Amino acid sequence: MTILTTPQPTRAIALLQNYLRYYPWRTILLALLLVIGILAQLGVPQVLQTFVDATQTNGVGAETLGTALAFIILAILQRSAILATTYVGEDLGWRATNRLRRDLTGHVLQLDMGFHKTHTPGEMLERIDGDCDALRNFFSQFSLQVLSNGLLVIGILVLLLREDWRVGLGLSLYAVSVFAALLALQRITVSRWAALRTAETETVSFLEERMVATEDIRSNGAEHYALEQLAKRTDQQLQQRRRAELTANATFVGTNFLFLLGYAIGLGVGATLYSNGQATIGTAFLIVVYIGMLSGPLEAIREQVQDLQKAIASIGRIAELLRTQSRMYQTATASLPTGPLAVAFAGVTFTYDDQPTESQQSLAQGEKNPVADADAQLPALQPSVLRNISFTLEPGTTLGLLGRTGSGKSTLARLLARLYDPDTGSIQLSGIELRAIAQHDLRARVGVVTQDVQIFQASIRNNLTLFRSTISDTTLEQALGELGLLEWVRALPAGLDTQLGPGGLGLSAGEAQLLAFARVFLNNPGLVIMDEASSRLDPATERLLERAVTHLLAGRSAIIIAHRLGTVQRSDTILILEQGQIAEFGARAKLAANPESRFSALLRVGMQEELV
Numbered sequence: 001m002t003i004l005t006t007p008q009p010t011r012a013i014a015l016l017q018n019y020l021r022y023y024p025w026r027t028i029l030l031a032l033l034l035v036i037g038i039l040a041q042l043g044v045p046q047v048l049q050t051f052v053d054a055t056q057t058n059g060v061g062a063e064t065l066g067t068a069l070a071f072i073i074l075a076i077l078q079r080s081a082i083l084a085t086t087y088v089g090e091d092l093g094w095r096a097t098n099r100l101r102r103d104l105t106g107h108v109l110q111l112d113m114g115f116h117k118t119h120t121p122g123e124m125l126e127r128i129d130g131d132c133d134a135l136r137n138f139f140s141q142f143s144l145q146v147l148s149n150g151l152l153v154i155g156i157l158v159l160l161l162r163e164d165w166r167v168g169l170g171l172s173l174y175a176v177s178v179f180a181a182l183l184a185l186q187r188i189t190v191s192r193w194a195a196l197r198t199a200e201t202e203t204v205s206f207l208e209e210r211m212v213a214t215e216d217i218r219s220n221g222a223e224h225y226a227l228e229q230l231a232k233r234t235d236q237q238l239q240q241r242r243r244a245e246l247t248a249n250a251t252f253v254g255t256n257f258l259f260l261l262g263y264a265i266g267l268g269v270g271a272t273l274y275s276n277g278q279a280t281i282g283t284a285f286l287i288v289v290y291i292g293m294l295s296g297p298l299e300a301i302r303e304q305v306q307d308l309q310k311a312i313a314s315i316g317r318i319a320e321l322l323r324t325q326s327r328m329y330q331t332a333t334a335s336l337p338t339g340p341l342a343v344a345f346a347g348v349t350f351t352y353d354d355q356p357t358e359s360q361q362s363l364a365q366g367e368k369n370p371v372a373d374a375d376a377q378l379p380a381l382q383p384s385v386l387r388n389i390s391f392t393l394e395p396g397t398t399l400g401l402l403g404r405t406g407s408g409k410s411t412l413a414r415l416l417a418r419l420y421d422p423d424t425g426s427i428q429l430s431g432i433e434l435r436a437i438a439q440h441d442l443r444a445r446v447g448v449v450t451q452d453v454q455i456f457q458a459s460i461r462n463n464l465t466l467f468r469s470t471i472s473d474t475t476l477e478q479a480l481g482e483l484g485l486l487e488w489v490r491a492l493p494a495g496l497d498t499q500l501g502p503g504g505l506g507l508s509a510g511e512a513q514l515l516a517f518a519r520v521f522l523n524n525p526g527l528v529i530m531d532e533a534s535s536r537l538d539p540a541t542e543r544l545l546e547r548a549v550t551h552l553l554a555g556r557s558a559i560i561i562a563h564r565l566g567t568v569q570r571s572d573t574i575l576i577l578e579q580g581q582i583a584e585f586g587a588r589a590k591l592a593a594n595p596e597s598r599f600s601a602l603l604r605v606g607m608q609e610e611l612v
Contacts, residue, residue, distance in 0.1 A: 015315055019096040019139060026092045033085045034148040040078035042155045045289040047071045053282035096139035097132045104128045104321065112326045113419045114353070122208025126201040127321055131314035134197070138311040146304050149297035156290045156297075164279070167269055167287055171294065174265070178258045178298050192244040194313035199237040206233050259295035266291030328421045334436040336445045340557040341429045341526035343393035343416070348425035350386045350415060384423070385411045387580045393573065395430070395526075398558040400571030400588060402602070407577040409561045413529045416559070417448050429527065447520035450531045453512040460489060461496040464518050471522065479521050484547040485514055510545070517548045528558045574599050 020027050051067040105128055108115075153175055161168030210217060210226050217226050269291075270284035279287070386408045393399050403409050414420055415427060418434055427434040434442070456463055465471040473496060480486040488511075492498040500507060507515070520528060530549075553570070562568050574591050576584040576598050584591065584598045591599040 015135075015318075016139065019099055020092075022099060023092055023095055026088060026095070030085065030088045030092060033081050033088060034145070037078055037081035037085060038148055038152050038155065040074050040081060041152060041293070042159065043074050044071065044078065045286050045293070046159075047074060048289065049282040049286040051282075052285050053280050090136075093136040093139045097136045100135065100139075100318075101128055101132045104132070104318065107322060110326055111324065112328050112421075113414070114327060115324060117352075120205045120209055122205035123201055125208070126204040127317060130200065130204070131197065131317050134314040135311050135318075138307055146301060149300045149304075152297040153294060156293055160287065160290055163283055163287060164273065167273075170265070170269075171262070171291060174258075174262055175294060175298065178262075181254060181258065192240070192247055194316060196237070196240040196244045197313050197317060199233075199240040203230075203233045203237050206230060256299075259298065262291055262294060328418065328435070332436045333438050334432050335441050336432065336437060336526060337430050339526060340395040340555060341445065342395045342431065343399075343527065343557065343559070344426075344428040344431075345389045345391050345412075346426045346428070348386055348389040348415065348422045348427060349384050350411060350420065350422045351384045352411075352420075385580050386415075386422075389425070389582060391575060391582065391585050393557060393559070395557055396555065397572040398553060398560060398570055400568030400574045401559055401561045401577070402568065402574065402599070403577035403583075408580045409577055410531055412577070413448065413531050413559065413561060416527070416529060417446055418442055444523050445526045446529065447523055447525035447527070448529045448531065449513070449516045449520055451513075453516040455500055455507060455512055455515070457500060457502045459494075459496065460492065460498045460500065460515070463500060463515055464496075464522065466519065475522070480518060483518060483521055483551050485518060488514065513545065514548065517545070517552055521548075521552050526556060528553060528556050529561070530558065531561045 047067055047070050051064060051071065054064045054067060108124060108128065157168055157172050157175065160171055206229065210230070217223060266288045270279070270287045273279035273287070274281060274284040389408075389412070401409050401412065411420075415422055416434075418437075418439075421435065429437065429442075429446070458467070461473070461476065464476060476496065477486055480489055489495060549570075560568055560571055568574065568588070571588050574584070574586060574588045575582060586597075588599070591597040592603060594600055
């Protein structure tokens with residue numbers, strides 16, 4: 001998008017054009033309604049002038065009654081136009097900002113895990129929803145309101161020039177002075193609104209984290225500390241809001257003083273012209289009304305300028321978010337073959353470095369990010385989690401991945417799912433470099449089941465399909481039947497329509513795992529990664545899950561990360577990690593038969609106790 005690198009005012013116009021182009025007819029209708037409102041507003045004083053002069057000359061008669069009727073029609077037309085403008089403007093604003101929310105959400109979802117490690121969900125909610133909400137009026141009415149009110153001011157000044165050139169010229173200088181004052185005040189307040197938005201984001205982020213951790217905070221007696229930190233953040237937010245609001249109020253007071261001054265000038269000029277016989281009472285009344293009308297559009301422009309101040313602050317933050325690019329190359333197009341996938345690690349080393357790097361902004365600056373350069377990283381800030389990992393897994397075989405907590409097992413799984421890229425080395429699936437595989441194909445062909453299953457507040461059906469309407473109930477029931485889970489689903493209160501609460505309320509940990517297995521099975525992956533997926537299950541549920549696991553892994557490659565001995569009994573090959581390096585690798589049966597192997601020792605002493 002062009003809004004990424006342009007100056008702030010130009011960036012705002014570019015953003016406006018980019019999103020209003022999706023709704024051309026609504027924009028045209030809004031412009032038409034604004035023009036109708038302007039013409040009606042300019043016509044009302046003309047009718048009043050005719051009415052006043054007619055009553056002074058002829059008294060009340062047919063002409064004055066006709067003029068009064070014309071006034072009523074124009075007034076109704078003007079109010080109707082205002083009502084319709086408000087409705088269409090709000091509708092347009094919500095549509096445009098909702099599209100922007102969608103684009104921002106899609107962009108954030110494409111960013112690498114390093115970004116999400118350094119930005120809390122609360123901060124992202126405020127950036128995506130809060131900043132977009134601040135742009136609602138900007139999208140719906142800013143340019144049209146400024147244009148329409150500008151035209152209204154010009155129309156008033158032209159009509160005043162027609163009545164008396166001296167009045168028109170003097171009020172033109174007055175209007176220019178007011179507008180210049182507004183622009184000067186606008187420059188002062190932009191930074192203060194930006195600082196307020198940042199403070200609000202920090203407060204929301206803090207609250208989100210503490211609400212999630214309520215149980216831990218209460219059980220450890222940290223309520224006082226949490227409240228103290230919240231008080232500091234809300235106080236900072238108060239200070240920033242006070243500065244921004246004081247500046248905005250100074251703008252309001254200053255412009256209203258200028259409006260009152262203009263009204264006084266208008267009354268004086270009208271009275272003088274009437275006293276000197278240079279104008280009729282109707283003309284003097286017209287001058288006063290038009291000068292009074294100047295305050296309306298100028299005040300509207302002031303309010304739009306204030307909204308622009310908030311909008312520019314939000315646009316800057318949105319542009320900053322859009323400039324942030326994933327460290328991982330995302331434009332690959334290679335496709336994986338059907339059937340089980342082969343896995344090959346060659347000299348893979350990886351370090352968690354979640355600090356922002358220059359590579360995150362390279363795409364926004366128009367730089368290319370070839371696969372050959374994807375290994376370029378800034379110096380590591382932490383010890384490597386994986387070091388020189390090399391092994392192969394044949395298609396259709398199962399690897400049992402063992403190791404103590406912190407040995408790098410889950411990290412290896414994340415690399416295979418390409419949530420991160422390795423610092424050095426190569427990862428291949430069926431002979432294709434992982435970085436060269438299209439993201440959508442990789443996500444469809446590599447299925448991951450973890451012990452922490454994300455359950456949405458929705459029906460069982462939507463939790464299984466992840467809200468994809470293309471999967472029919474027949475397909476769902478067939479998949480559940482193959483996994484041996486159909487009877488379990490039918491036993492639920494409403495079957496597939498059973499509604500689940502937030503965080504899986506209403507399901508046990510084992511039932512959530514059953515849903516996770518069904519999700520993966522529906523994608524028909526070629527590689528299944530089970531990251532300690534049965535570690536939270538009770539024995540009864542684990543027995544229910546055995547058939548599902550058997551069907552899920554049939555005809556597929558698999559990597560099983562586990563603590564329990566029974567979980568890896570179905571493995572063909574064993575790989576043991578120790579401090580990020582391969583301590584042992586080989587066929588399970590061969591290692592089990594070798595009394596000197598690490599795996600054999602684990603079998604003798606009890607794997608679960610040894611690996612914790």
